[in-house]
Amino acid sequence: MVTYLKTPIEAMKRTETPRYGMTADGYTRKSGAPTSRMIRLAGERRWRRLMCWQFSNAGTLFIRVNGQTLIVNEYDLPGNE
Numbered sequence: 703m704v705t706y707l708k709t710p711i712e713a714m715k716r717t718e719t720p721r722y723g724m725t726a727d728g729y730t731r732k733s734g735a736p737t738s739r740m741i742r743l744a745g746e747r748r749w750r751r752l753m754c755w756q757f758s759n760a761g762t763l764f765i766r767v768n769g770q771t772l773i774v775n776e777y778d779l780p781g782n783e
Contacts, residue, residue, distance in 0.1 A: 707765065707772040710744040714780045720751075734764065741765070741779070 719738040734753035742749050752774060755762045763774040 705770065705772055707743075707774050707778070711741050711774075711778055711780060712744045712746075713742045715740050715749070737763070739779070741774070743767075 716738050717740055720736040722736065734755050737752045737754050739752040740749040741752060750765045750767070752763050752765060755764065763776060764771050765774060766772070
């Protein structure tokens with residue numbers, strides 16, 4: 703079942719992209735590949751790295767909170783209004 707992030711995103715920052723999570727043919731592993739974006743959810747002090755599942759040319763952004771995978775819509779990210 704697909705679960706979307708419902709908590710508002712308070713802030714976003716960009717960092718250097720970590721180099722793990724990709725297969726030799728350029729696709730992502732099932733665990734996802736890290737992106738250069740990190741987000742902070744409303745009411746939290748922790749920065750969480752946005753991960754991506756990439757199949758062909760379609761990418762899906764997600765984070766994990768307490769072991770649960772939550773899909774993040776790109777239009778919910780700060781600066782994408």
